[in-house]
Amino acid sequence: MTEVKQPPLPTEEQLSKEFKEYSVAEFFKRNRQMLGYSGKVRSLTTIIHEAISNSLDAAEEAGVLPDIYVEIQELPDGHIKVITEDNGTGVPKKNIGQAFGKLLAGTKFHQMKQKRGQQGIGISYAVLFSQLTTGKNTHVKSGIGDHKVYECDLAIDVKSNSPVIINEKEYSKNYRGIRIEFEFSEVTYNRSEYSVYEYLRRTALANPHCQITLVEPNKEVIVFPRAVKEVPAKPKAVQPHPLGITTSDLIEMAHASTSRKIASFLTSEFSRFSADKVKEIATLIPDVNFDRAPRALTWPEAEKIVNTIQKLKWIAPETDAMIPIGESHIEKSLKNLLQPDELKVIERKPKVFRGGIPFLVEAAIAYGGKAGANIGGQTKAEVLRYANRTPLLFDAGSCATMEAVKNIDWNRYDLKDWENQPISIFINLVSIHVPYTGAGKMAVSPEDEIVQEMRNAIMDCARQVSIYLHAMQKAEEQEQRRQIFFKYIGEVAEALHDITGKPQKDLQDKLRKIAEKRTALMEAMDEEAEKAEVEDLDEEAEKEIQDE
Ligand SMILES: Nc1ncnc2c1ncn2[C@@H]1O[C@H](COP(=O)(O)OP(=O)(O)OP(=O)(O)O)[C@@H](O)[C@H]1O
Ligand SMILES: [Mg+2]
Numbered sequence: 001m002t003e004v005k006q007p008p009l010p011t012e013e014q015l016s017k018e019f020k021e022y023s024v025a026e027f028f029k030r031n032r033q034m035l036g037y038s039g040k041v042r043s044l045t046t047i048i049h050e051a052i053s054n055s056l057d058a059a060e061e062a063g064v065l066p067d068i069y070v071e072i073q074e075l076p077d078g079h080i081k082v083i084t085e086d087n088g089t090g091v092p093k094k095n096i097g098q099a100f101g102k103l104l105a106g107t108k109f110h111q112m113k114q115k116r117g118q119q120g121i122g123i124s125y126a127v128l129f130s131q132l133t134t135g136k137n138t139h140v141k142s143g144i145g146d147h148k149v150y151e152c153d154l155a156i157d158v159k160s161n162s163p164v165i166i167n168e169k170e171y172s173k174n175y176r177g178i179r180i181e182f183e184f185s186e187v188t189y190n191r192s193e194y195s196v197y198e199y200l201r202r203t204a205l206a207n208p209h210c211q212i213t214l215v216e217p218n219k220e221v222i223v224f225p226r227a228v229k230e231v232p233a234k235p236k237a238v239q240p241h242p243l244g245i246t247t248s249d250l251i252e253m254a255h256a257s258t259s260r261k262i263a264s265f266l267t268s269e270f271s272r273f274s275a276d277k278v279k280e281i282a283t284l285i286p287d288v289n290f291d292r293a294p295r296a297l298t299w300p301e302a303e304k305i306v307n308t309i310q311k312l313k314w315i316a317p318e319t320d321a322m323i324p325i326g327e328s329h330i331e332k333s334l335k336n337l338l339q340p341d342e343l344k345v346i347e348r349k350p351k352v353f354r355g356g357i358p359f360l361v362e363a364a365i366a367y368g369g370k371a372g373a374n375i376g377g378q379t380k381a382e383v384l385r386y387a388n389r390t391p392l393l394f395d396a397g398s399c400a401t402m403e404a405v406k407n408i409d410w411n412r413y414d415l416k417d418w419e420n421q422p423i424s425i426f427i428n429l430v431s432i433h434v435p436y437t438g439a440g441k442m443a444v445s446p447e448d449e450i451v452q453e454m455r456n457a458i459m460d461c462a463r464q465v466s467i468y469l470h471a472m473q474k475a476e477e478q479e480q481r482r483q484i485f486f487k488y489i490g491e492v493a494e495a496l497h498d499i500t501g502k503p504q505k506d507l508q509d510k511l512r513k514i515a516e517k518r519t520a521l522m523e524a525m526d527e528e529a530e531k532a533e534v535e536d537l538d539e540e541a542e543k544e545i546q547d548e
Contacts, residue, residue: 036440058088101163143175202391244356319350341368344464359431363457399443404454
């Protein structure tokens with residue numbers, strides 16, 4: 001056998017030469033699809049989504065009714081110019097660079113508050129996308145309501161993920177909010193089902209306290225008017241619940257804590273952690289000293305604490321920091337927009353997922369009227385998916401909402417062919433931490449507890465629609481029955497008149513009375529049967545929920 005000659009192995013120097021560091025901006029520059037920048041229509045919708053969700057968060061933070069302006073212009077060179085403006089908190093001059101010119105920087109990531117934004121990437125990446133596709137800077141105007149306005153042009157230094165600010169100016173004027181002007185290529189404006197138009201329509205639907213104006217490239221002005229004048233409650237920060245904490249979280253929090261002892265760190269930085277609970281844990285793991293400084297907490301100790309936490313009974317997490325849209329507002333919004341023949345809205349009680357993260361589900365089904373989507377001239381069912389009132393327009397296939405909708409036995413609700421019916425199914429997931437499937441934040445991870453709650457909520461609504469459909473069907477049958485009776489009354493009266501010689505009109509009146517009595521009796525019987533059927537449906541659904 002001849003020996004195969006192996007090539008020499010790479011040297012240490014050659015291997016080391018290949019190691020390079022790069023910034024988060026460089027990473028997303030190469031992986032734009034991860035943030036929703038794939039396809040020309042979707043990319044434009046993503047830009048608007050990032051700007052508008054920040055505007056709504058900022059209006060909530062400021063405690064004002066949001067006034068949002070969006071303008072899309074088609075420029076002669078084929079670029080698209082986007083202008084957005086809001087009346088939120090604004091951003092202080094010294095933080096403009098971090099807010100708009102640095103990825104993974106912002107005011108939301110570290111706070112346990114119900115917000116649309118979570119990551120500190122959204123708007124900064126839109127700024128970078130503008131730069132990457134047109135080479136232009138983004139213009140930002142900001143005011144925090146202190147009679148000063150700040151304007152600048154900015155770009156992102158990709159290598160260092162840091163802002164580059166030029167053309168700064170400051171002047172005095174009464175202004176509060178943010179105005180952004182940026183240019184893009186590789187984007188298109190239209191009114192398709194994944195468009196900016198549809199995104200704003202859905203935003204208006206779940207945010208009836210908001211006024212949105214859209215100026216389209218052809219200068220058409222569309223206003224989604226404010227339907228309610230109450231400012232939603234301001235989101236409040238909560239502390240983490242012990243059951244939702246991992247060893248790594250515990251270590252990180254302990255090492256950053258200013259508490260003197262591990263015991264006081266636990267009681268002061270977690271919700272539901274009483275001094276008695278610390279004692280209970282301490283007796284179960286006597287080798288951990290809870291009087292030591294939290295900075296000295298080791299991984300094995302933290303792991304023991306977390307494992308013991310899982311074995312104890314805890315009061316459920318606080319749920320009052322969650323702000324749903326509310327049944328009456330959803331009802332108003334859907335009635336306004338869809339004018340459905342039947343509508344059922346439900347707000348479920350708060351639940352927890354992953355042991356300690358609270359969430360709640362609001363859902364509605366609208367049937368008939370303008371409900372459903374018109375796709376190629378055909379009416380189809382539509383699922384209006386939301387997380388913290390933000391529309392989820394893409395990635396439906398991997399979303400908890402669709403998993404819930406698909407797992408329902410629609411036959412049971414007389415909606416066998418539901419996908420081809422005039423139905424709008426509305427689902428909003430409310431949580432301080434929405435478990436998105438990706439950094440693009442367009443789908444909710446199908447956690448068991450979340451899917452189950454969504455399913456129960458939709459089933460509650462479907463039951464009501466089924467009752468309505470039954471009633472409609474019965475009314476139609478009764479009408480047909482009546483028509484048949486009355487059709488023959490004339491002929492029967494004529495025959496009787498020939499036999500008895502009695503006046504035809506008297507005979508007709510008498511026969512009509514008999515027919516009315518008979519149909520009323522049959523209708524009453526129908527109603528009884530109907531009631532029994534609904535009760536069966538309720539019982540069945542309840543049993544199913546209990547079984548699960
Ligand atoms: N319109 C605005 N009004 C007030 N503050 C804003 C506005 N837009 C952005 N900001 C500030 O800039 C920060 C960064 O925004 P960005 O969209 O990049 O991240 P985020 O909203 O925190 O999280 P996400 O990546 O999930 O959107 C925000 O946290 C906020 O403090
Ligand atoms: Mg954001």
